[in-house]
Amino acid sequence: MSRAQRWIDDQGERPTRERVLDAAMQLFHAQGYTATGIAAILERADLNPGSLFHFFPTKEDLVLALLDRYLTLLDPMVIAPVFERITDPIERVFGILDGYRRMLVSTECALGCPIGNLALELSDTHPKVRAKVAANFDQWCAAVRGCLDAGRNRLPPKTDTDRLATFVLTVMEGAVMQAKAQRSLDPYDQSVAELRAYFDRLLAEASDWKKPRSS
Amino acid sequence: MSRAQRWIDDQGERPTRERVLDAAMQLFHAQGYTATGIAAILERADLNPGSLFHFFPTKEDLVLALLDRYLTLLDPMVIAPVFERITDPIERVFGILDGYRRMLVSTECALGCPIGNLALELSDTHPKVRAKVAANFDQWCAAVRGCLDAGRNRLPPKTDTDRLATFVLTVMEGAVMQAKAQRSLDPYDQSVAELRAYFDRLLAEASDWKKPRSS
DNA sequence: TGCAGGCTTGAGTGACCGCTCAAGATGGCT
DNA sequence: AGCCATCTTGAGCGGTCACTCAAGCCTGCA
Structure with missing residues (x-):
């Protein structure tokens, strides 16, 4: 029965x-x-x-398939919900960072980024895993760069959006690592606040270029 | 014999x-x-x-002792050599980042940060390890903050040097992770360049405050 | 109704894991 | 010389590891 x-x-x-x-x-x-x-x-x-x-x-096939799943889940699970409630392209970047913050809150900062964890644990010894982790990072980067390109006219003219997108991902991963190690949101919030301060200056600088006569 | x-x-x-x-x-x-x-x-x-x-x-005692060693090695192996050849306090921060870059070069970006690796692998499951990793991060942060405090007069008056130091560490760890995953220095160099661009703006802003009459 | 192929069953494989311990070597002290 | 504390030796412990495979079940199709 x-x-x-x-x-x-x-x-x-x-x-x-x-x-x-x-x-x-x-x-x-x-x-x-x-x-x-x-x-x-x-x-x-x-x-x-x-x-x-x-x-x-093999166990490695399993983790490779998991990284494929993360690749396909990025858009519907991470990007789309943010884009749904935020339209401003620059704010969308910080919306993604806020989405990650919610994940930290719901796991009490204990688990960190699933892809970042695999990146550090297996990149040395499992080349195929490393390659798929890199592909995941590339896709994240591309998503952020898409936002930056969409808000390009509000950034300084010679901004390298690819470099800046890499930087955003760097800040996200580094901040999650510290949050996990400290078991506290503080390092994450501080890092994102500092990133925001940087963007504020980039945006202010660009708007100065647009209307320099007004001063 | x-x-x-x-x-x-x-x-x-x-x-x-x-x-x-x-x-x-x-x-x-x-x-x-x-x-x-x-x-x-x-x-x-x-x-x-x-x-x-x-x-x-136990094996855990071993990794705890290793983290103690990293704690005592930070100053003589990482900080002191940089301070020896660079005196400018702000440049010292980027000197530390350059020191890490050299480590990446010598390991062909394969290994990453030894403390960061342990942070992500063991913070979930080994509380004592997590605490010692956090202590290591604190000490790194303190070292960077020391530089920022020394160069305080060239930064905007209300700069939160603790927050900014956390941000520098965030960038370092995040950049090393991406370099390891991509097996390339590019993400590291791009991230550090972006951090430099932020500092340039902070420094320019502060010098505007100092001599606003001259314009 | 029979058969073929995808999927499941679960006891079993050798290798390796972190770790133990009784016995012995060594160096310093009296 | 005698003795103790510190350190070393290495065979071996129970347990867990990733993984195997012969046998059987279920479903769809002829």
């Missing part, structure tokens, strides 16, 4: 492959890649080893 | 405890904490298990 009940319940559930990725996403984020055993993933996904290894022949 | 020879050779060598820390420092930096087995440390230090566990009862 419990087997039948299980089957009925499972009808509405996600397919096995997705359940594995769900479990791996949570556990890798919370404990790291090496520290998370396959057994823990199996338990959380309620599966046997064979099922998992049918879809992911 | 080989034993006697070994003994003679060892006379000039570092004590056991230091050799363990040397080996752990290299291996944790290159492979991470969890991925480095005690056996690998023993092999690199040319020791038996008992010797290591005599000084460090």
